[in-house]
Amino acid sequence: xxxxxxxxxxxxxxxxALYAGRSRLRTLLIEKMALGGQIILSPTIENYPGFPGGIDxxxxxxxxxxxxxxxxxxxxxxxxxxxxxxxxxxKVKGREEEFEAKAVIVTSGAFPKKLxxxxxxxxxxxxxxxxxxxxxxxxxxxEIFVVGGGDKAVEEAIYLTRFAAKVRLIHRRxxxxxxxxxxxxxxxxxxxxxxWNTVPLEILGEKAVEGLKIRNVKxxxxxxxxxxxxxxxxxxxxxxxxxxxxVKKDEGGFVLTDEDMNTSVEGIFAAGDCRRKTLTQVITACxxxxxxxxxxxxxxxxx
Amino acid sequence: xxxxxxxxxxxxxxxxALYAGRSRLRTLLIEKMALGGQIILSPTIENYPGFPGGIDxxxxxxxxxxxxxxxxxxxxxxxxxxxxxxxxxxKVKGREEEFEAKAVIVTSGAFPKKLxxxxxxxxxxxxxxxxxxxxxxxxxxxEIFVVGGGDKAVEEAIYLTRFAAKVRLIHRRxxxxxxxxxxxxxxxxxxxxxxWNTVPLEILGEKAVEGLKIRNVKxxxxxxxxxxxxxxxxxxxxxxxxxxxxVKKDEGGFVLTDEDMNTSVEGIFAAGDCRRKTLTQVITACxxxxxxxxxxxxxxxxx
Numbered sequence: 001x002x003x004x005x006x007x008x009x010x011x012x013x014x015x016x017a018l019y020a021g022r023s024r025l026r027t028l029l030i031e032k033m034a035l036g037g038q039i040i041l042s043p044t045i046e047n048y049p050g051f052p053g054g055i056d057x058x059x060x061x062x063x064x065x066x067x068x069x070x071x072x073x074x075x076x077x078x079x080x081x082x083x084x085x086x087x088x089x090x091k092v093k094g095r096e097e098e099f100e101a102k103a104v105i106v107t108s109g110a111f112p113k114k115l116x117x118x119x120x121x122x123x124x125x126x127x128x129x130x131x132x133x134x135x136x137x138x139x140x141x142x143e144i145f146v147v148g149g150g151d152k153a154v155e156e157a158i159y160l161t162r163f164a165a166k167v168r169l170i171h172r173r174x175x176x177x178x179x180x181x182x183x184x185x186x187x188x189x190x191x192x193x194x195x196w197n198t199v200p201l202e203i204l205g206e207k208a209v210e211g212l213k214i215r216n217v218k219x220x221x222x223x224x225x226x227x228x229x230x231x232x233x234x235x236x237x238x239x240x241x242x243x244x245x246x247v248k249k250d251e252g253g254f255v256l257t258d259e260d261m262n263t264s265v266e267g268i269f270a271a272g273d274c275r276r277k278t279l280t281q282v283i284t285a286c287x288x289x290x291x292x293x294x295x296x297x298x299x300x301x302x303x
Numbered sequence: 304x305x306x307x308x309x310x311x312x313x314x315x316x317x318x319x320a321l322y323a324g325r326s327r328l329r330t331l332l333i334e335k336m337a338l339g340g341q342i343i344l345s346p347t348i349e350n351y352p353g354f355p356g357g358i359d360x361x362x363x364x365x366x367x368x369x370x371x372x373x374x375x376x377x378x379x380x381x382x383x384x385x386x387x388x389x390x391x392x393x394k395v396k397g398r399e400e401e402f403e404a405k406a407v408i409v410t411s412g413a414f415p416k417k418l419x420x421x422x423x424x425x426x427x428x429x430x431x432x433x434x435x436x437x438x439x440x441x442x443x444x445x446e447i448f449v450v451g452g453g454d455k456a457v458e459e460a461i462y463l464t465r466f467a468a469k470v471r472l473i474h475r476r477x478x479x480x481x482x483x484x485x486x487x488x489x490x491x492x493x494x495x496x497x498x499w500n501t502v503p504l505e506i507l508g509e510k511a512v513e514g515l516k517i518r519n520v521k522x523x524x525x526x527x528x529x530x531x532x533x534x535x536x537x538x539x540x541x542x543x544x545x546x547x548x549x550v551k552k553d554e555g556g557f558v559l560t561d562e563d564m565n566t567s568v569e570g571i572f573a574a575g576d577c578r579r580k581t582l583t584q585v586i587t588a589c590x591x592x593x594x595x596x597x598x599x600x601x602x603x604x605x606x
Contacts, residue, residue: 024483180327288592
């Protein structure tokens with residue numbers, strides 16, 4: 001029996017582990033793939049305080065992992081498929097094993113949203129990608145599309161110009177949501193063309209991406225443009241299906257919490273990108289994790 | 304006219320500056336003393352994610368400062384004495400100068416609480432201290448008291464054993480609030496004696512601290528114990544007097560905000576230790592600062 005199980009090993013989960021370890025809670029962290037979560041889909045992070053000039057995301061995650069290892073946190077690779085409250089404790093069901101704890105922090109993160117247009121599913125890993133860092137080098141000297149207008153889309157579009165001959169960013173509105181510093185860098189980049197007021201209709205190609213059918217939302221005109229790749233950065237979807245109806249979520253599936261990271265079930269906390277919040281950043285995920293662990297410890301002291 | 308003025312240069316203010324800079328807001332940060340705020344009262348920080356083994360607090364603050372310098376944030380030394388809303392903008396009055404901005408983020412932090420017992424005021428800097436890092440070396444081979452039972456008190460008690468011959472920690476309850484890892488280190492330290500259920504009544508001495516009059520709250524017994532120093536770590540008090548009644552505060556003077564760092568006045572945000580929150584840590588202050596800057600930018604976009 002653990003005091004605490006943390007589900008997810010991104011910045012929120014690793015910081016929760018750090019704080020739980022310092023409170024000497026007997027803590028298990030389970031992560032279904034590699035530690036880091038969504039952050040490792042980006043090569044570097046520039047806006048985490050304490051690292052002027054930015055830091056390689058793998059380095060940052062590895063530093064966070066070492067910090068939890070200093071506190072003897074147990075880390076297992078396991079995919080959590082459900083939490084069952086039972087007589088004041090929680091059973092966390094994995095695909096292989098089952099674990100028990102007195103409290104749970106859900107830091108299961110989120111994953112990139114799909115466009116849900118024809119051709120997308122068929123061509124994933126054949127030119128359709130949700131991760132520039134992972135797949136960028138495969139598009140050397142090709143012309144590619146980036147879909148989206150937020151920080152992530154703009155960062156990735158800039159990054160992808162390292163490889164691609166040309167990057168066409170298409171965005172459904174007439175201005176970007178991305179921060180000004182990123183917009184400036186995008187606008188200065190000679191390899192980038194921006195198609196405003198434009199939405200993707202269909203990804204073209206049979207065995208590999210050959211182009212994108214787009215529509216201008218102002219004049220409703222359509223055209224097909226040849227391309228070797230389509231990168232999609234239009235938001236995130238939380239990894240919270242495994243919770244079923246156990247805790248309250250919003251319409252998008254994000255877990256609802258208060259400012260102390262309490263979910264609707266006493267003893268279950270949520271932190272990071274899987275909860276509903278305004279700003280999903282590494283620094284806010286870490287803070288969520290610290291707060292969740294602090295309040296989990298308080299909760300355990302009253303048991 | 305600035306887009307944004309940030310009042311206070313601790314982790315919350317510096318992170319707000321980082322995010323405001325990336326949003327290309329014309330930003331002024333004013334700090335009344337040295338950048339860093341309360342954090343520089345501690346020598347190292349072990350629980351900021353990304354630095355296994357801990358990091359020197361001056362180094363961390365200096366890294367954060369360089370990050371905001373990369374973004375050309377203007378930093379001035381000035382003590383803010385008031386904010387005056389005027390026709391949709393804010394005048395920030397300093398002791399020397401007056402500045403104007405369309406939005407303000409208050410990250411003015413907090414300072415250590417006093418005991419408010421006889422002898423305390425008279426003997427400040429004569430043996431009474433609120434900062435082990437600042438004053439510890441002055442107490443080489445002396446016997447000293449530490450008052451408090453939270454993380455800060457226990458950390459400082461351990462730190463002070465580097466200098467002092469003996470550290471007596473007095474705490475009004477029969478257990479400490481500090482995290483378990485700190486308690487273990489304290490209990491293992493041969494130079495530390497803990498006086499449980501004990502409160503300080505009077506700091507003794509005329510020109511320098513000579514002892515402490517204490518009372519056991521269980522049996523009401525009193526005694527005087529000889530000591531060369533008294534370190535006080537019993538909580539914090541927010542630097543929010545300069546706000547007067549402009550924004551809503553709680554009974555302790557902490558600014559009330561929602562999760563997006565909005566205060567009761569539109570266009571004024573608060574972040575870090577000066578706002579009411581459960582967990583005051585560097586990581587949570589940074590997160591607050593990021594969220595405040597993000598929402599200040601949103602607010603400015605609607606102006």
